[in-house]
Amino acid sequence: MPTHPSRPPRDHLPPTSCWIATIIEPVPATKEIAQMTLKTxxxxxxxxAVRFEADVDIAEGTIKCNCSSCTKAGRYRVVSGAESQAGYQWTPPGRSGPTIQFLFCKVCGIRTPGRGEMEAMGGTFYAVQVELLDDVDPDELAAAPIQYMDGRHDRFDRRPDDIRFL
Known part of the structure; x- marks a missing residue:
């Protein structure tokens, strides 16, 4: 498999389609948040063309969701290439407006981290796909717990009945 010259080879990483949700606001004052070890x-x-940094704690785990967007397709800041991104917003049936803004690279089409607002996710959050992280430790990623979410049925607190394809 060809690799991009600016990235390490990906064949050493476990297969995944996980993402990390970084809650931005409101920030709950809990012991769990205080014990997180954020790493940039x-x-x-x-x-x-699009480069970013995300402050996340991989040990806190990753998320796999079965919503239509996740199956088809930290604190976060764009370092360069913001002008190379295009946005997409979708309003799910039964909602008054979009719940997440997806961003894509205009050059290669890869989805870059998105921003969302959902009460079920704790308010404002950013979804950072772990596959986009260039410097993640494969052992740390493999050891991270995975939380499954039934986003297809708006049951973000439940594991989907079928996770075979997530």
Whole structure:
């Protein structure tokens, strides 16, 4: 499999389609949040036109969701290439407006981290795909717990009945 010159080879990483939800606001004053160990990871799209940094604690785990967007397809800041992104918002049936803004690289088409607002997710959050992180430790990622969410049925507190394809 060819690799991008700015990235390490990906064949050593476990297969995954996980993402990390970083809750931005409101920030709950809990012991769990205080014990998180945030690390700044750098990431990029496939072609490198969009580069970002995300402050996340991989040990807190990743999320796999079965909503139509996740199955088809930290604190976060774009370091370079913001002009190379295009946005997409979708309003799910029964909702008054979009719940998440997806961003894509205009050059290679890879989805870059998105921003959402959902009460079920704790308010404002960013979804950072772990596949985009260039410097993630494969052992740390493999050891991270995975939380499954039934986003297809708006049951973000439940595991989907079928996780075989997540």
């Amino acid at each position: 990871h750098s990431g990029s799209c496939h072609c490198g």
